[in-house]
Amino acid sequence: MENIDFVAALSRWFHFMAGVMWIGLLYYFNFIQVAALKNAAADGTAGGITKHVAPRALLFFRWAAVLTWITGAALLGPLFVDAFLLRNGMGPIGIGAWLGTIMLFNVWVLIWPNQKKILGMVQASDEEKNTARRVAFLASRTNTMLSIPLLFFMAGGMSHRALFGL
């Protein structure tokens, strides 16, 4: 029993740290970098961001997403299936888990492969780069939108469960 508690405590700690890094970088991309790149492109200074900042931010972003999901799954432990099937009182946290899983999918399937084209890490024509830019942008914005209910169901809605009647 003590070992299970220890794993859960460590999982929660790492889940929070990785989650802060993941969502923090997601907000950096959406609230700061998109607008900054637009201005930087206008005065010819975008290279500094696309060459030195974006690849590093994306590295920590995508692996923090993986670590957040794994530690979240560990934290659910034997209640993992109940959460994803939204049953036995695990519905609210299960909604959070589903949102996080969709967001992880968006990071690895829609954002990262398209960012590699945009940043020139893989070969792509100008037309492919334009499509990649739009897909990556919308996936990133979708994740920003999903982070709002995710944080409600993961954090506020759970700690104040009685208040919200959940």
Add this chain to the structure above:
Amino acid sequence: MKNPLDSLWGTVIAGVVLTVVLYVFSKNFLG
């Protein structure tokens, strides 16, 4: 119609609306 995700405010408002929808669903339909 413009995609709300093209603007930051549209994204935040869509997120809040989705939160309310999921909250109502959770409160009324989940055990």
